[in-house]
Amino acid sequence: MVEEVDVYRELQRHMDTFPIRFPEREGGVEIRLLKRLFTPHEAKIATKLKWSVYPSETLDDIYPRLKATGISKEELENSLDEMAQKGLILYLKEGDTKYYGNALWVIGIYELQVDKLTKELIEDMDQFYNARPLQEIQRTGIGQLRTIPVEQSIKREDSVANYDNIRQLIDKSDGPFILVNCVCRQTKDIKGEPCKVTNRRNLCIGIGGFTKQYIDLGWGQEVTKEEILETIRQNEEEGLVLQPSNSQDIDFLCSCCGCCCGGLVGAKGAPRPVDYFTTNYFTEVDADLCSSCGTCVEVCQMDAATLIDGIVTINLDRCIGCGVCVANCPSEAMNLVKKEKEHVPPETFEDLYAQIEQRRKELDKAAK
Ligand code: SF4
Numbered sequence: 001m002v003e004e005v006d007v008y009r010e011l012q013r014h015m016d017t018f019p020i021r022f023p024e025r026e027g028g029v030e031i032r033l034l035k036r037l038f039t040p041h042e043a044k045i046a047t048k049l050k051w052s053v054y055p056s057e058t059l060d061d062i063y064p065r066l067k068a069t070g071i072s073k074e075e076l077e078n079s080l081d082e083m084a085q086k087g088l089i090l091y092l093k094e095g096d097t098k099y100y101g102n103a104l105w106v107i108g109i110y111e112l113q114v115d116k117l118t119k120e121l122i123e124d125m126d127q128f129y130n131a132r133p134l135q136e137i138q139r140t141g142i143g144q145l146r147t148i149p150v151e152q153s154i155k156r157e158d159s160v161a162n163y164d165n166i167r168q169l170i171d172k173s174d175g176p177f178i179l180v181n182c183v184c185r186q187t188k189d190i191k192g193e194p195c196k197v198t199n200r201r202n203l204c205i206g207i208g209g210f211t212k213q214y215i216d217l218g219w220g221q222e223v224t225k226e227e228i229l230e231t232i233r234q235n236e237e238e239g240l241v242l243q244p245s246n247s248q249d250i251d252f253l254c255s256c257c258g259c260c261c262g263g264l265v266g267a268k269g270a271p272r273p274v275d276y277f278t279t280n281y282f283t284e285v286d287a288d289l290c291s292s293c294g295t296c297v298e299v300c301q302m303d304a305a306t307l308i309d310g311i312v313t314i315n316l317d318r319c320i321g322c323g324v325c326v327a328n329c330p331s332e333a334m335n336l337v338k339k340e341k342e343h344v345p346p347e348t349f350e351d352l353y354a355q356i357e358q359r360r361k362e363l364d365k366a367a368k
Pocket residue numbers: 182183184185204253254255256257260261262263
């Protein structure tokens with residue numbers, strides 16, 4: 001029993017060294033989370049893997065680190081394949097070669113639990129994040145996602161950079177593209193609090209390298225570029241907030257709401273929610289054109305718009321520049337305004353995590 005506890009603690013400490021931390025919490029909920037997903041044997045194997053954005057090690061690379069446990073190469077391969085299928089590690093197959101690697105907790109293992117969630121896992125997840133839901137963004141100042149404007153809010157093509165224009169981001173990608181169920185909305189369904197903005201669940205979009213695990217393991221649905229563009233159109237029409245990976249070559253596109261998305265819900269409770277979002281825009285209202293219809297108040301997922309005595313006010317501490325209100329204003333009284341200081345996303349997903357890791361090291365050093 002003592003050994004069992006030790007292997008989970010060893011895994012937690014190993015995961016806590018990744019760019020996005022997996023720290024200890026009072027009451028040990030982090031160990032409970034690991035126990036719900038990993039057997040002790042799987043936890044032991046996971047402590048001997050390495051994290052990288054895309055899995056990079058073969059069975060031959062990994063085996064020497066586990067040989068002393070008495071496991072055969074064949075047994076290790078079977079275990080790694082099962083762990084990949086359970087969404088505990090990252091997996092990639094190229095030709096006949098399989099690559100394995102650790103996954104972050106979020107974005108990673110939790111998202112890989114889509115279609116496999118349990119009530120107990122969700123309860124522990126809530127407890128894990130309750131105290132500090134956006135701790136990592138707060139700490140490094142670098143989000144794994146960013147917010148970009150919905151297409152209908154862009155009034156002049158040249159007013160947005162290519163990396164903030166969703167159609168251009170999709171157009172320039174060669175795919176593959178997949179649709180996956182939204183893990184946040186599945187979480188809320190299990191809690192008996194279904195999404196108030198959309199009834200659809202199959203609306204999360206994976207692009208390029210990120211999709212391979214889903215395709216190889218038979219998860220998610222591989223679709224064409226046209227089908228992706230149609231899904232984005234529906235997501236925008238329903239008033240969802242577009243959040244791609246915080247890179248210029250995007251690996252995924254989340255379409256979020258203020259009732260289900262872990263990031264939006266977590267930030268909404270903060271005094272200045274905007275601090276937790278990477279965005280290049282905010283909204284302003286032309287009072288002369290506004291008809292005081294209240295649509296912007298209804299559609300804003302961040303509770304940033306208020307209508308008092310017929311006058312609309314946008315709280316810039318809450319506005320994340322998603323453009324949903326602009327696209328829905330019947331009087332064309334709203335406009336997106338570019339922030340003075342522009343955030344240029346890192347070129348690739350790998351560059352993003354290199355930046356986060358670098359920042360994390362600096363902070364760890366300063367804290368010593
Ligand atoms: S971040 Fe948004 S789209 Fe992505 S899984 Fe959560 S709610 Fe769904």
